Amino acid sequence: MLEKTPETTVNDTAHPFDRATQVTAVGGRWRGTASEDYFAFVGPFGGATAATMLRAIMVQPECAGDPLSVTVNLCAPVARGTFDLTVRLIKATRSTQHWMVELLQDDGVAAFMTAVFAVRRPSWSHQPATMPEAPPFDEAKPLPDSGIAAWVRQYQFRFVEGAPGYGNTPHDVPASAYSRMWLSDTTPRRIDFLSLLSMSDTFFARIFHVRGTIVPIGTVSMTTVFHADAADLAADDTTMVLGAADANIFHKIFSDQTGELWSPSGRLLATTSQVVYFKA
């Protein structure tokens, strides 16, 4: 679990991800910044934005349990500079909490999140899904720094299948939408809910893989489900995940994307799906 000490300013020696996703209390709201370190094409990387919103929930004094399911809707590009976050506890039961966060810029909602938190208990346990095969992290080749966007440099991508090799013209025949990769923060950081949520959005758009070229895209809505609680993450104590992603369909300017994040121990940490706008 994160320490719940929102008043403490994150100092300059903090991990870049913690600096990028920090929130500061300002008159009943939280203030965050669209980090230049995690910038994408026309706004900050959605994963970092989502993590900042999730952090704003986790620093609430009444927040209980661990994130279970999080949906973030990206309504409009987040502009450079600061944004405000309003946090509302919609409903609490004995063992679950339902939260909503709105990200405001210039008094308009640019993004919002709903999140279920739950206190998980021991139960019968069964994992039918099996971890995709992969060589150890160190044996997979790192993706060279492409320099395309700042946020990409914040992660080490080590592709096992479907490494990107984008050209200027689309493939004649669509290639596979599937890829998998080892992923870690460039400066290793222990995996927690914030980084898992951010990593849910690190899969390069499936249409880039399928078409073999980069086209304008934007995530519209992303849902991530966590399959581990804080104790499970502490037990895994890892800085890397194996990520696999795929897509089912590209149709009338939208596609889906599904993803899995695995710990090196073979535990499925999170599954994620998103709807992506594309221009092609």
Added chain:
Amino acid sequence: MLEKTPETTVNDTAHPFDRATQVTAVGGRWRGTASEDYFAFVGPFGGATAATMLRAIMVQPECAGDPLSVTVNLCAPVARGTFDLTVRLIKATRSTQHWMVELLQDDGVAAFMTAVFAVRRPSWSHQPATMPEAPPFDEAKPLPDSGIAAWVRQYQFRFVEGAPGYGNTPHDVPASAYSRMWLSDTTPRRIDFLSLLSMSDTFFARIFHVRGTIVPIGTVSMTTVFHADAADLAADDTTMVLGAADANIFHKIFSDQTGELWSPSGRLLATTSQVVYFKA
């Protein structure tokens, strides 16, 4: 598209699904009823509740485009009787709308939905996913009326793989979580967004399949993504879908469930995922 005439009372000859999911304007809110026809164990079937909430968006005069992605969070059991729905347009852009609906009973939020609507346009189109094999609808054997819950009688289930056969004691070895089935309303009704959303929740809990026995369960959060627009659904003009469902993990009282809904023509109409509480 639904006709946007909320004032018109649904008459007694309307389809049971339209009766169950109707909404009536009451002082700036919408009122719905937890239909006895679609009741489950401790509350109304979540699919019908979700469809009622989606209808409350679609009847808004300013609603534009078709549903693209819908997340519904079920916070607390919905009780018998009526409930109120508040509808809010969080953000509209040129081609998308982000909506939120809260379901209120006794002044508490029992469920809420966020939904993205979009005006879809022609684009490059590609469907890497392939429809699972299945005999024609008429050749698949209907599930006998189990009488377990009222809502089950509102659908025809024709299993192709993983037909339920639940006993009183759990399996020694977990069985497959995967199943697929033809599905239609018992009284055939042309597939639209409302019925697709409801059908997203018709998959029997994966833990019933895996354990071979019925245990207490409850959907916590469900996200459905539509891959067809109203014109696509009109072109398909079908009353049935092929549904396939699976699960990745059961751990610490929660499991996931993933699902696909296919038209008989081979078009992927919707994908869905949900988080399910279980007691086992």
